[in-house]
Amino acid sequence: MTKASRIGPLFTDLYELTMAAGYYEHHMFYPAVFTLFVRGYPVHRNYFVAAGLEDALRELEQFRFSQDELNYLKTTHLFSNAFLSFLKAFRFSGNIVALSEGTIFFENEPILEVEASLIEAQLIETFLLNTIGSQTLIASKAARCVHAANGLPLIDFSLRRTQGQDAGLHVARSTHIVGFTATSNVLAGKMYHIPISGTMAHSFVMAFEKEMDAFSAYSKTFPHNTVLLIDTYDTLEGARNAARIAHEMKTRNASLMGVRLDSGDMVDLSVKVRNILDEAGLHDVKILVSSGFDEYGIADVLSKGAKIDGFGVGTKLGVSADAPFMDIVYKLARLNDRDVRKLSPGKVTLAGKKQVFRSTDSTGTYREDIIGCRNERIEESMPLLEKVMENGKIHGPYPSLQIIRDRFKHNFSCLPEKYKDLSQDTPRYPVKLSRQLEDLQNRV
Amino acid sequence: MTKASRIGPLFTDLYELTMAAGYYEHHMFYPAVFTLFVRGYPVHRNYFVAAGLEDALRELEQFRFSQDELNYLKTTHLFSNAFLSFLKAFRFSGNIVALSEGTIFFENEPILEVEASLIEAQLIETFLLNTIGSQTLIASKAARCVHAANGLPLIDFSLRRTQGQDAGLHVARSTHIVGFTATSNVLAGKMYHIPISGTMAHSFVMAFEKEMDAFSAYSKTFPHNTVLLIDTYDTLEGARNAARIAHEMKTRNASLMGVRLDSGDMVDLSVKVRNILDEAGLHDVKILVSSGFDEYGIADVLSKGAKIDGFGVGTKLGVSADAPFMDIVYKLARLNDRDVRKLSPGKVTLAGKKQVFRSTDSTGTYREDIIGCRNERIEESMPLLEKVMENGKIHGPYPSLQIIRDRFKHNFSCLPEKYKDLSQDTPRYPVKLSRQLEDLQNRV
Numbered sequence: 062m063t064k065a066s067r068i069g070p071l072f073t074d075l076y077e078l079t080m081a082a083g084y085y086e087h088h089m090f091y092p093a094v095f096t097l098f099v100r101g102y103p104v105h106r107n108y109f110v111a112a113g114l115e116d117a118l119r120e121l122e123q124f125r126f127s128q129d130e131l132n133y134l135k136t137t138h139l140f141s142n143a144f145l146s147f148l149k150a151f152r153f154s155g156n157i158v159a160l161s162e163g164t165i166f167f168e169n170e171p172i173l174e175v176e177a178s179l180i181e182a183q184l185i186e187t188f189l190l191n192t193i194g195s196q197t198l199i200a201s202k203a204a205r206c207v208h209a210a211n212g213l214p215l216i217d218f219s220l221r222r223t224q225g226q227d228a229g230l231h232v233a234r235s236t237h238i239v240g241f242t243a244t245s246n247v248l249a250g251k252m253y254h255i256p257i258s259g260t261m262a263h264s265f266v267m268a269f270e271k272e273m274d275a276f277s278a279y280s281k282t283f284p285h286n287t288v289l290l291i292d293t294y295d296t297l298e299g300a301r302n303a304a305r306i307a308h309e310m311k312t313r314n315a316s317l318m319g320v321r322l323d324s325g326d327m328v329d330l331s332v333k334v335r336n337i338l339d340e341a342g343l344h345d346v347k348i349l350v351s352s353g354f355d356e357y358g359i360a361d362v363l364s365k366g367a368k369i370d371g372f373g374v375g376t377k378l379g380v381s382a383d384a385p386f387m388d389i390v391y392k393l394a395r396l397n398d399r400d401v402r403k404l405s406p407g408k409v410t411l412a413g414k415k416q417v418f419r420s421t422d423s424t425g426t427y428r429e430d431i432i433g434c435r436n437e438r439i440e441e442s443m444p445l446l447e448k449v450m451e452n453g454k455i456h457g458p459y460p461s462l463q464i465i466r467d468r469f470k471h472n473f474s475c476l477p478e479k480y481k482d483l484s485q486d487t488p489r490y491p492v493k494l495s496r497q498l499e500d501l502q503n504r505v
Numbered sequence: 506m507t508k509a510s511r512i513g514p515l516f517t518d519l520y521e522l523t524m525a526a527g528y529y530e531h532h533m534f535y536p537a538v539f540t541l542f543v544r545g546y547p548v549h550r551n552y553f554v555a556a557g558l559e560d561a562l563r564e565l566e567q568f569r570f571s572q573d574e575l576n577y578l579k580t581t582h583l584f585s586n587a588f589l590s591f592l593k594a595f596r597f598s599g600n601i602v603a604l605s606e607g608t609i610f611f612e613n614e615p616i617l618e619v620e621a622s623l624i625e626a627q628l629i630e631t632f633l634l635n636t637i638g639s640q641t642l643i644a645s646k647a648a649r650c651v652h653a654a655n656g657l658p659l660i661d662f663s664l665r666r667t668q669g670q671d672a673g674l675h676v677a678r679s680t681h682i683v684g685f686t687a688t689s690n691v692l693a694g695k696m697y698h699i700p701i702s703g704t705m706a707h708s709f710v711m712a713f714e715k716e717m718d719a720f721s722a723y724s725k726t727f728p729h730n731t732v733l734l735i736d737t738y739d740t741l742e743g744a745r746n747a748a749r750i751a752h753e754m755k756t757r758n759a760s761l762m763g764v765r766l767d768s769g770d771m772v773d774l775s776v777k778v779r780n781i782l783d784e785a786g787l788h789d790v791k792i793l794v795s796s797g798f799d800e801y802g803i804a805d806v807l808s809k810g811a812k813i814d815g816f817g818v819g820t821k822l823g824v825s826a827d828a829p830f831m832d833i834v835y836k837l838a839r840l841n842d843r844d845v846r847k848l849s850p851g852k853v854t855l856a857g858k859k860q861v862f863r864s865t866d867s868t869g870t871y872r873e874d875i876i877g878c879r880n881e882r883i884e885e886s887m888p889l890l891e892k893v894m895e896n897g898k899i900h901g902p903y904p905s906l907q908i909i910r911d912r913f914k915h916n917f918s919c920l921p922e923k924y925k926d927l928s929q930d931t932p933r934y935p936v937k938l939s940r941q942l943e944d945l946q947n948r949v
Contacts, residue, residue, distance in 0.1 A: 066510055068670050071692040074662070075703030078691065083705070083726045089712060133695040139730065179712060190665040191673060198668070218518070221634040222830050226512050228669035229635060247522065248515040251577040259519030261527070264837040267845055268533060268623060282527045286583060293847070324852060376830050385829035386666050386820050393708040401711050403737070408768060
């Protein structure tokens with residue numbers, strides 16, 4: 062299960078429907094191909110991570126207009142009865158090829174191509190852009206956080222400030238794809254079978270007379286899962302109180318899992334707290350930190366010698382704060398057996414049914430990608446776009462989240478380090494056009 | 506109707522549930538007061554616009570754990586059977602005071618205060634922050650766009666790149682609150698009774714042999730609602746084609762509503778297109794523009810003499826790109842008849858049940874706000890927090906979107922111009938504490 066319920070075909074820009082009505086009235090039931098891709102990198106990005114496909118495909122499988130939805134369209138007085146009847150019988154029956162979720166990809170590369178009748182392909186545009194775009198955005202940001210953390214566990218703490226509800230859910234899923242170990246989001250835990258994590262807020266500590274009372278009460282309720290938040294009053298005093306609780310817990314066969322810092326100088330405080338814990342013989346009590354982290358903050362405190370065992374990563378990740386959108390677009394590439402392209406300055410598109418070919422060196426490290434024609438074969442390279450929907454039905458069993466996680470991990474290990482830098486826009490991973498695709502562009 | 510369905514109580518950070526379990530096991534069923542507020546302004550912001558309350562209240566009215574949700578919580582092995590039984594019977598039965606949607610407010614002012622048992626108030630934290638935060642964020646951004654447009658109509662075009670589905674819906678609603686005239690989002694049109702707008706994409710023009718064919722076909726399907734997108738090939742040639750179509754439409758008692766520009770130099774092109782249209786006697790054909798606009802872009806092209814009759818405002822608005830989150834927080838203010846506050850540096854909170862008082866000059870212009878005690882009376886000022894929920898039930902009929910729109914319009918007209926500047930962080934609107942509230946803070 063990936064969604065609580067269908068969103069339905071009215072989740073669209075009106076113009077998709079008015080264009081469809083235009084095509085319908087003029088009997089333009091031609092086959093079409095549309096390509097979904099990202100036009101250029103946001104600041105500091107050098108790669109993207111594909112995400113959102115499962116949500117997209119599950120919705121398309123049940124893409125139909127309910128009577129209630131048709132009744133609403135009728136009230137707009139924009140559409141003929143004939144067109145509304147056509148919509149009533151409408152199903153998405155097209156074919157889709159796509160990059161598997163968890164795949165690393167680059168600017169201008171097709172993430173997905175839809176082959177369907179012009180009307181079908183048009184009506185799903187807004188939904189596809191929103192779904193694939195928002196989840197790919199977060200997966201791409203989260204991959205940077207995982208890279209910055211250099212093996213330390215990360216937990217998604219973003220739910221309270223994501224831009225809405227399903228944003229919160231897909232942040233949990235997208236971060237898990239790229240290697241986050243858990244989420245604070247309970248509903249996402251239930252829906253996606255992601256481990257959930259979380260302990261206490263400052264209000265819990267404040268709800269007791271003394272910090273020690275709060276720590277003691279919590280440790281009794283959660284003998285094996287306690288992480289104490291130690292910065293409500295004085296962080297170092299909080300660390301000493303946590304040490305006392307840890308010893309007390311041992312006497313009843315319980316154990317303190319960790320402490321959490323949520324404010325202050327994380328480098329200085331983490332070192333001092335580590336000392337307090339170590340001096341108390343509590344070498345296995347972890348130090349977790351939160352408070353405004355993203356990939357830049359993680360890399361910064363680690364480079365300065367912070368003694369940190371894990372990060373809660375929240376708001377800035379959950380909205381991709383430094384790059385809260387991508388220039389993701391969906392463009393007509395072929396219509397009625399004619400390849401087509403747009404030539405507006407800065408908005409050029411690639412005609413034809415395409416494929417992405419990736420070549421590696423002998424160790425498996427990515428060397429370059431070639432965007433080619435779909436039916437092309439390019440030696441010593443792997444085609445990345447796979448059939449995922451056929452005649453409106455999802456092709457084969459959809460892969461589990463674990464398979465998707467493993468795919469990302471493998472992909473990321475094959476991406477040369479030079480493209481992973483957090484703050485450099487160069488070098489760019491090489492993406493070329495095949496000779497055959499280039500010839501096709503020139504002919505069109 | 507504001508939402509397709511309930512999201513349910515698992516839409517929460519896990520720690521709300523673990524804290525609740527701690528309170529439960531220690532019999533801490535005390536009454537509590539929590540305050541929701543924004544700690545500081547994002548860049549270039551000097552005011553906020555309250556939004557999201559209706560969604561929040563409607564969810565709280567039906568806040569309960571289903572058996573399916575309880576079953577999931579059981580699988581986590583974190584919670585006792587006694588606590589799960591307690592959750593099964595759990596309802597939100599508290600009282601809430603809040604700023605009405607559409608109200609302009611300022612940093613640190615309570616947007617909402619919850620009075621409920623400690624557990625009840627804690628369990629709704631994540632949901633409230635997400636719901637009020639995300640909608641207030643967009644309403645506040647959109648108000649700046651409306652101000653920049655100086656009376657020209659704005660249409661929400663953001664759906665394809667909002668961060669998810671309900672983001673798309675609440676962007677449509679929040680932008681409508683502050684004066685946007687329409688949205689491209691059809692589902693939002695249905696749900697909120699907002700006018701919907703939209704015509705054609707470049708793919709429509711490309712689907713025909715010639716631009717003229719596309720224009721002609723569209724104008725026949727929509728004789729009274731046609732806006733022609735004229736920049737697929739050559740904008741000025743597109744404008745001349747549109748003029749021909751406009752004359753042709755007149756011969757069949759139809760009329761061309763407008764043309765749309767979606768790329769290029771909007772100042773230069775809009776002036777040239779206006780000339781083409783005017784020379785063809787088409788003074789009433791509007792020029793609409795889209796493509797990357799936000800308040801800064803709108804102000805820029807208008808200051809440079811662009812001939813524009815309306816803007817489609819999309820991505821940068823829909824994700825509040827220059828400030829994609831606010832530091833919205835929910836803090837314990839009173840527990841078991843004891844006022845409490847947090848004193849961490851930079852994270853100070855205000856103890857006690859509070860009220861926001863606004864004073865105006867003789868013309869109704871806002872002068873200053875005073876945060877006081879709830880039961881206080883401050884002369885010549887208006888209390889802004891109103892009772893909106895009583896014993897878990899929405900208090901009175903919820904106001905219509907039109908009433909909320911009118912409230913914003915009035916509020917905005919009372920806000921002095923100096924606080925509306927798009928790029929200045931100063932001056933700050935004065936927000937003070939009442940003597941009585943200050944005394945209370947010092948005593949706590």
